[in-house]
Amino acid sequence: MHLREVDAYARLPLQVVGAEGNELILEGGRRLLDLYGGHCVNTLGAGDAGLGKVIQEQWKRLSFATNLVDHEPRRGFLSAFEGNLPPCDGGWSVFLANSGAEANDNALKHALAFTRRRKVVFFKGAFHGRTAAAAAVSDTKLAAFPSTPFDVVKLPWNDPEMAAKAIDTTVGAVILEPYQSLAGVTEPSMEFLNTLRRLCDRTGAVLIFDEVQTGNGRLGKPWASQHFGVVPDSFTTAKGAAGGLPIGITVIRTKMAQAVPGKLFGSTFGGGPLVLAAAAMVAHRVGQPQFLANVRATSEALKVAALRGPIASIRGAGLLLGLVVKPELKAATVRDLLLEQGVLIGTSDDPQVLRLSPALTLSPAEAPQLARALEALEVKA
Ligand SMILES: Cc1ncc(COP(=O)(O)O)c(C=O)c1O
Incomplete structure (x- = not known):
């Protein structure tokens, strides 16, 4: 071979x-x-027998459909997923894609369009994926492209003072993993998280939690925002959200999502019926x-x-x-x-x-x- x-x-x-x-x-x-x-x-x-049954039956009924048509698995997913979300004034909107990196790219794209700014703050030790935008905010040379698609500022993890100095009205987004997993499961202090929330409120920067690993019940609550009691403006998930099928989900406060053209986003496979039937099942189980x-x-x-x-x-x-x-x-x-x-x-x-x-x-x-x-x-x- x-x-x-x-x-x-x-x-x-x-x-x-x-x-x-x-x-x-x-x-x-x-x-x-x-x-x-x-x-x-x-x-x-x-x-898992229940998940296997759902996937098999969905495959027989409707294996795939273009995003130009609606279907029951999408409605079922939105309803099950919504039940686990933290409260948010005006509710949440989602965009469905295929991987964690894609979900983060979409969150960053939204944040920069929403704020009309071009700078993103990320943290030492961060990993957000290997596509151009996600790699730009990952602290690893191995995933890097020759240049970044927007301006980036890397700050030390768990340092509220440095964050206060760097996060001003030129920053469009602040992205972090609530627990930095690849860095060695490093925990944020509550002072750090609360400071980031306060700074984003004050400057208008969009606070993004990358919940690709911490989400879907992993911390013992559906989302890290419920574990820590700090709710971001936007968050992403992938990995376990469909229990083994590829998925990437970007969740944005509806008031912020509606302020940018929906046409910024798109995906052929994202939001297909098979994966959403599986993701609905996972969300349902996580909600128990x-x-x-x-x-x-x-x-x-x-x-x-x-x-x-x-x-x-x-x-x-x-x-x-x-x-x-x-x-x-x-x-x-x-x-x-x-x-x-x-x-x-x-x-x-x-x-x-x-x-x-x-x-x-x-x-x-x-x-x-x-x-x-x-x-x-x-x-x-
Ligand atoms: C926290 C975090 N964000 C993003 C990603 C990228 O996800 P994917 O490999 O699905 O693109 C990963 C993958 O390990 C991750 O751990």
């Missing part, structure tokens, strides 16, 4: 042939507890109090299970947790050894931090497997 994929990913030495619930099945039948959850995508776990109660209970169980062996401390909320390894160790080494013990977990851009982002259906009863695996490790510095 001569066709190669570009070397975008450092693949783990695993041949996956299937998955059930929270387990990956490897060639030869070995099973791994998946505490990475397909990178926050498997909201309902692998092969017992679903979110399980996220919070499993989070507590994982924290207890994880604080042992090579792990020095834990940060994060819900089922987005950062495990900080002891100073003499490397997170990647611990990840590799955990694989030998039958547990898959993620790393991050911080060489000392591992990430847990399992399916939100993981149960507290599955957490002790992590404890046993960590106890079995013999990690040498």
Whole structure:
């Protein structure tokens, strides 16, 4: 075979042939507890029967339709999704696309058109995606284009004073992940979030939360804005919003959305019936109090299970947790050894931090497997 994929990913030495619930099945039948959850995508776990039924039936009834026509899955999605949104004067509007980067591009495009400004503030450690606009506000040279499509200012994370100096009436948007996941699950202080909200109110800049990872129930509330009690002007999500099908959602305060021409946005596949039937199902499940109660209970169980062996401390909320390894160790080494013990977990851009982002259906009863695996490790510095 001569066709190669570009070397975008450092693949783990695993041949996956299937998955059930929270387990990956490897060639030869070995099973791994998946505490990475397909990178926050498997909201309902692998092969959820209810979601499978919805997708199968939707495929038979109406597999795809152009955005020029309306259909029931769209109405069903809007209704289920609305039920989980934080209160907002005048309500929210959504635009539907296919990925997190696209959702962020659309949020930024809206914010700059709305404010008629051309500067965006982002933060050290941020990751918002690989398309031109999303990469411009990501703190990684690897995703960068030769130039940015608008002016950008990078500020330190969790520094309200620097934010107050930089955010003025020339800034069109301030974009942040409520928890910086790739940076190592770094938490914002409440003072930082409240300051950003106040500064955006004062200057007219649009406050954008990138909830590609923190949304859809991951923190134990539907959205990070409900977890922190700070509501942005616009927010985005993707990854787990359709439980495994590609989706990108930009949510904007309706009063702000209506102030720019809708024709700024468009997508062939975004808002198709199959993906929206799946997304409606996910939104419906996330809206159930017992679903979110399980996220919070499993989070507590994982924290207890994880604080042992090579792990020095834990940060994060819900089922987005950062495990900080002891100073003499490397997170990647611990990840590799955990694989030998039958547990898959993620790393991050911080060489000392591992990430847990399992399916939100993981149960507290599955957490002790992590404890046993960590106890079995013999990690040498
Ligand atoms: C916080 C955040 N924003 C945006 C993205 C980009 O999402 P996508 O890969 O779907 O474009 C990611 C992907 O990892 C992410 O973690």
